[in-house]
Amino acid sequence: MTTTTNGIDKKVAEILPAECQLSKVEFEGPDVIIYLKNISAFYSDDNLIRKIAGVLKKRVLIRSDPASLMPAEEARKAVGEIVVPEAGVQSVTFVPDFCEVIIEALKPGLVIGKGGSTLKSIILKTGWAPKILRTPTMPSATIAGIRTSMVKEADKRKKFLSALGKKICSPTTKSDWVKMTALGGFREVGRMSLLIQTPNNKLLIDCGVNAETNDPAKAYPYLNAMNLALDELDGVLVTHAHLDHAGFIPYLYKYGYDGPIYCTPPTRDLMMLLLFDYVDVVSKSGVTPPYDKKHIRKMLSRIVVRDYGEVTDITPETKLTFHNAGHILGSSQIHLHIGEGLHNLVVTGDMKFGFTRLFSPADVIFPRVETLFIESTYGGREDIMVQRQEADRRLMATIMKTVSEEKGKVLIPVFSVGRSQEIMLVLEEYAQTHPDFNFPVYIDGMILEASAIHTAYPEYLRANIQRRILSNNSPFESKIFETVKTHDRSGIVDGEPCVILAPSGMLSGGPAVDYLKRMAPEPKNKLVFVGYQSALSLGRKVQQGNKEIPILGDDGKLQSIKRAMTIDTVEGFSGHSDRHQLINFIKNIKPTPERVFTLHGDGSKCEDLAHSISRISRIDARAPMNLDSMRLK
Ligand SMILES: [Zn+2]
Ligand SMILES: [Zn+2]
Structure with missing residues (x-):
């Protein structure tokens, strides 16, 4: 064996029982990869992986020696037989550079199995190390693109990660x-x-x-x-x-x-x-x-x-x-x-x-x-903000005044990532408990895509939202939300009372500015700020009450828009x-x-x-x- 792993391969060889038949130890970035010829010997001792990780103080991944992998088509069939249909497997992709099989599923927990039992069956039967990815409940072009490129670039990525791993493990002098x-x-x-x-x-x-x-x-x-x-x-x-x-x-x-x-x-x-x-x-x-x-x-x-x-x-x-x-x-x-x-x-x-x-x-x-x-x-x-409950109440009060009493439309400029999802949850909850809220909420720009990415990572969200996504009741997919294409905007602005969520949050561009241009002359309309407006932003100028709003026209020239719509700021939603x-x-x-x-x-x-x-x-x-x-x- 080569000594490029700074002694780690020796430590692994000392702990591993000989029957596992260690073939090589490699780095992939910060992770240690151990290749074995006899993987079932390894899995006969449940504590082995913990023992090795404890000694190396690194994340350790176990893989079969490339020579003992089942041919991909045969392995695909085997995965199909091992994983229960309720898991909702969307795709099975083999990545030879990493000896991995990537399984995308709607219910990853069922692919993993109790205590990882299903994963273990897959690697024991096929040799391929399973990697499980959650399919977002809303389609996301971003996630699909990233996952495809990771597979396509696997060979280059493997080279990059092993060079990086060697660097991370190289001997060093003590810093002072x-x-x-x-x-x-x-x-x-x-x-x-x-x-x-x-x-x-x-x-x-x-x-x-x-x-x-x-x-x-x-x-x-x-x-x-x-x-x-x-x-x-x-x-x-x-x-x-x-x-x-x-x-x-x-x-x-x-x-x-x-x-x-x-x-x-x-x-x-x-x-x-x-x-x-x-x-x-x-x-x-x-x-x-x-x-x-x-x-x-x-x-x-x-x-x-x-x-x-x-x-x-x-x-x-x-x-x-x-x-x-x-x-x-x-x-x-x-x-x-x-x-x-x-x-x-x-x-x-x-x-x-x-x-x-x-x-x-x-x-x-x-x-x-x-x-x-x-x-x-x-x-x-x-900078003392109101309590969240009070912020929710104020936001809904100002929205209802405009859409219900004054028959106007409300524009809420939001960051596509963060504030928009938080405001969507407030609107969704209000609609559930207030039947008089029967106005469409238009979602423009990247908000939809950003929300879709949230549904791929429920474990990063609060427990109750997590539960709703896992039980196919994602708040982001509520029927009060309607997604918008650019050509729908004039219809929306000329149409019935509604609420519009559009980026960017500080009016630095994006659909929010387009809506502002169209909605500004109508005094019944209202613009509600719910997020931070930085010193240089157009949002800050509008928030301060300027009646003339400088906006970049389609020709790239600055034009001035006269504002008749009202402006409101509801604080307390900040991230x-x-x-x-x-x-x-x-x-x-x-x-x-x-x-x-x-x-x-x-x-x-x-x-x-x-x-x-x-x-x-x-x-x-x-x-x-x-x-x-x-x-x-
Ligand atoms: Zn920041
Ligand atoms: Zn931030």
């Missing part, structure tokens, strides 16, 4: 310092990016754009100011899919980065949806996007996914764990354990430490934390923590960090929150500026 550099999103909202550096490694956490501006000096992180060669980065870690956190990642691939991206599976899918759309939206506005779609595809081929709570080696000295952030589907807080106890840090990303219909509140328990980076979107003293929730998070986080940095908020909010944290909790808290560097250890 850790440093952070603020590259974007500090004292502002947009273009989030944070560099974490040791003598051995450079990791980038988030790499976003500010989509509300086309000025490169304000839109993109300060990557150039750092003398940072992109090919020196050891990994890019993504908190969540929103463009202000992930929108600039493909640019890294355009200019020399070829390494891994780490994120949760839903973040991967939502990123693909939002990034492809971003390139389209920017191109349509007559501006050249900072990268092309081919760079997004390259990025996809480099993504390594991890669920919440899986401790993963990402460099020889760094362990990464994602924790729930409660903000959008798949959103995570990043925990890094650097240099065997040298330093531990947590980056909250965008975070909700409070009630939402979709997600559990952000985690506050970590194994160790010395430095905390906390978002500050609503960190100002005045961000309000001031109380941020302070509560600090009071509840365990263990208490030694140092806090505030970020992702207007300058005054970051300063205000840092000041309050120092005063209340006696923790060293500050609000760094972009380009600030600080030694953490």
Whole structure:
């Protein structure tokens, strides 16, 4: 056997009973793959896999030696006989590069079987290692595209992952310092990016754009100011899919980065949806996007996914764990354990430490934390939101006043990912309990696709929504929702009272702006803001009451629209923590960090929150500026 696995193959050989007939040990990114000639000997001891994973402290996958795989067509038949028909198997795909059979099913639990018994039968009978994927209850072109490309690119991906795995396992010298550099999103909202550096490694956490501006000096992180060669980065870690956190990642691939991206599976899918759309939206506005779609595809081929709570080696000295952030589907807080106890840090990303219909509140328990980076979107003293119940009541009251009393139409601009699904749940519940709500709710743009992606990951949602999706009663598929094609819009605007949900949430483009143009002159209509409006956004101008709205016309020229429709803002739906929730998070986080940095908020909010944290909790808290560097250890 070769010694490219830094001694791991020897350890495996010591634990494995000889009758398993070890043929080779390989890396696939952070995972260890063990190939055996006699897989049934391995499965005769149920504790073996746990024992090996415990010793190696890595995720271990067991596969049959390629020579002992059953021919694909025969194996397909065998899978058909083993898996019960109620599982709703949609496709069975063999991927020889990984010795895997990918089984897509409506009910993955039934393919897995009790305690994994069905999976075990499949590998014992066919040799192929089963990988189970859930079919979303609503069709999703994004998910279908990602799954197809993973199979198509399997050979290239295999090469990439084994090279990455060797790098992660290579011997290293001990680091004696850790440093952070603020590259974007500090004292502002947009273009989030944070560099974490040791003598051995450079990791980038988030790499976003500010989509509300086309000025490169304000839109993109300060990557150039750092003398940072992109090919020196050891990994890019993504908190969540929103463009202000992930929108600039493909640019890294355009200019020399070829390494891994780490994120949760839903973040991967939502990123693909939002990034492809971003390139389209920017191109349509007559501006050249900072990268092309081919760079997004390259990025996809480099993504390594991890669920919440899986401790993963990402460099020889760094362990990464994602924790729930409660903000959008798949959103995570990043925990890094650097240099065997040298330093531990947590980056909250965008975070909700409070009630939402979709997600559990952000985690506050970590194994160790010395430095905390906390978002500050609503960190100002005045940023106290109303309780959710009250927000729901106000939203429905303002909607009912317009559609029922005044016979007007309501436009709600929403982020396609996050706020739209939360508002859909409020409307759906209200319709169930109020028969007088018999107005159509039109869903435009990417909201439908984003909702479909939610149905592929019920385990990331609150228990009651999870149950509804699993029992084929998904709230996103309620009959009150009608999906819209672009050519339907004029009919809707000229038609009966209704509610329209359309992106983008800050009116920076997308269908919401088209509706605004059509609906603005009618005083019976109403625009209701339910989400954050950043300083540079058109949404902020409209929200402040401007009667003249500057909108880009079809000819690409700026035109001014006179607004007669009324404007309302209902707060309390945010996927961000309000001031109380941020302070509560600090009071509840365990263990208490030694140092806090505030970020992702207007300058005054970051300063205000840092000041309050120092005063209340006696923790060293500050609000760094972009380009600030600080030694953490
Ligand atoms: Zn976000
Ligand atoms: Zn954000």
